[in-house]
Amino acid sequence: MNTNPQSDTNINEAAENSYRHLAPEMHPTMATATTDKIRLFAFGTGWGVPFATSAPFPLKLATWLRMANIPFDFVTANDPSKGPKGKSPWIEYGTVRMGDSALIIEHLEERFGINLDTHLDARQRALAKSVQRMLEEHYHQCFEHQLFFGRGAEGRLQEFASSMPIPLRWLVPTVLKRAFTKQLYARGMGRHAEDVIIAQGKSDLDTLAVLLGDQPYVLGDRPSSIDACVFGFLGVSLYVAGDNPLYQYGASLKNLMGYCERMRANYFPETLSTPTAVRSGAHERPVPNSAALV
Numbered sequence: 392m393n394t395n396p397q398s399d400t401n402i403n404e405a406a407e408n409s410y411r412h413l414a415p416e417m418h419p420t421m422a423t424a425t426t427d428k429i430r431l432f433a434f435g436t437g438w439g440v441p442f443a444t445s446a447p448f449p450l451k452l453a454t455w456l457r458m459a460n461i462p463f464d465f466v467t468a469n470d471p472s473k474g475p476k477g478k479s480p481w482i483e484y485g486t487v488r489m490g491d492s493a494l495i496i497e498h499l500e501e502r503f504g505i506n507l508d509t510h511l512d513a514r515q516r517a518l519a520k521s522v523q524r525m526l527e528e529h530y531h532q533c534f535e536h537q538l539f540f541g542r543g544a545e546g547r548l549q550e551f552a553s554s555m556p557i558p559l560r561w562l563v564p565t566v567l568k569r570a571f572t573k574q575l576y577a578r579g580m581g582r583h584a585e586d587v588i589i590a591q592g593k594s595d596l597d598t599l600a601v602l603l604g605d606q607p608y609v610l611g612d613r614p615s616s617i618d619a620c621v622f623g624f625l626g627v628s629l630y631v632a633g634d635n636p637l638y639q640y641g642a643s644l645k646n647l648m649g650y651c652e653r654m655r656a657n658y659f660p661e662t663l664s665t666p667t668a669v670r671s672g673a674h675e676r677p678v679p680n681s682a683a684l685v
Contacts, residue, residue, distance in 0.1 A: 427484040427485040428462055428463060428464055428484065429456070429461065429462070429463040429464070429482050429483075429484040429499075430463065430464045430466050430482065430483045430484060431449070431452060431453060431456070431463050431464065431465050431466065431480055431482055432466045432468040432473075432474060432479070432480060432481050432482070432483070433446060433448075433449030433452075433453075433465070433466075433467070433468060433479050433480035433481075434446040434449055434467075434468070434469055434471075434479050434480075435467040435469060435554075437547065437550050437551060438543075438546075438547050438550060438631050438632050438633070439630055439631055439632030439633075440626070440627055440630045440631060441630055441655075441659075441662040442626060442627075442659060442662060443465045443467075444465070444480075444627075445627050445631075446479060446480075446627060447526075447531065447534065447623045447624045447626075447627050448478075448479065448480060448492045448527075448623065449479055449480040449492070449623075450622070450623040450626050450627055451492050451619050451620050451622070451623025451624070452480050452482075452492040452495060452496065452619075452623075453465065454618070454619040454622050454623055454626075454654070454658055454659075455492075455496050455507075455616060455619035456499075457658040457659070458507055458614060458616070458618070458619055458658060459499070459503070459505045459507065461499065461503065461505075463482075469551075469554070474490045475488050475489060475490045476490030476491055477490075478490050478491060480492060480495075481495075482495055496616070496619075507614070507615050507616040508615045508616050510613055510615070511610060511615055515610050515611075515615075518602075518610070519609070519610065519615065519616070519617035522599070522602065522609065522617055522620070522621065523617060523620050525595055525598065526595070526620060526621065526623075526624045527620070529591070529595060530592060530595040530596075530624060531624070532575060532578055532579075532580035532581075532588075533580065533588050533589070533591055533592030533595065533637060534592065534624065534627075534628060534637070535571060535574075535575065536571075536575055536580060536581065536585075536588050537588070537589065537592065537635055537636075537637045537638065539567060539568060539571045540568070540571070540572075540585070541585065541589070541635050541636070541637065542633070542634060542635045542636060543631075543632075543633040543634070543635050545564075546633070548563075548564040548567060548568070549564065551563070551564075551567075552564050589636055589637050592637045593637065593640050593641075596637075596640060596641045596644060596647065597644075599621065599625070599647060600644045600646055600647050603646050603647065603650055604646065605646065607650075607653060608650075609621050614657075618654065621650075622650075622651065622654045622658075625641065625647060625650070625651050626651055626654070626655070628641050628642075629641045629642040629647065629648060629651050630642075630651070
């Protein structure tokens with residue numbers, strides 16, 4: 392994350408340029424609600440992920456902001472303790488300083504009168520909430536375990552630490568591993584063997600693939616706020632460089648990869664010139680049979 396500050400700067404400049412070219416009618420809410428542009432503070436990027444951040448909750452929030460046509464500046468902040476909740480991401484604009492992606496989105500929906508879900512019925516909203524919980528409370532643990540302890544983890548930890556001054560770059564990998572060992576054990580996932588964790592993460596990805604099917608978006612032909620959450624997690628998983636079995640499996644699911652490329656083209660077009668990660672031995676797989684998930 393933020394292992395290449397120059398690369399992050401280029402991505403952020405491209406993102407800002409893409410907003411300058413939006414027609415004024417595409418984002419009227421900011422013009423009428425406030426003159427202060429939102430600043431989004433979050434972990435930077437790394438390990439082949441083509442977006443300004445390689446963390447799921449920051450990418451979720453950045454995606455929602457783009458879906459809502461709200462301009463913002465991305466600020467790389469690799470020390471979440473500086474945020475109001477000690478978490479990444481957080482936002483600042485005017486006198487507002489707020490953390491937690493879900494609370495931020497709720498606040499901005501009310502502040503700017505935005506609702507990306509007006510076309511959804513009660514059942515679809517319930518399904519969206521279930522998918523959100525699966526990703527944020529379960530898949531997130533599998534994702535973190537593989538990021539810091541799975542295949543390729545040592546390289547990712549060293550990449551993250553390399554942006555820090557000596558002696559921090561020597562200490563950070565050990566400190567992070569200890570912290571995530573404790574956190575994942577407390578949440579429950581860290582009590583399992585690695586093959587179980589990978590299998591459970593793959594099961595979550597299979598569930599998403601079956602739910603998506605051949606639809607362009609998670610709940611049909613039109614995007615909704617759950618797409619920001621789903622893309623936030625898939626976008627930082629499927630593009631990870633190397634041959635990690637969990638991330639590689641997700642990239643091999645044809646409809647999930649197609650979904651990511653569709654969301655990327657629609658909401659992060661400036662990244663299309665960024666080479667995607669090379670996944671050793673990855674092969675496309677068909678959408679899993681829903682009967683296999685029972």
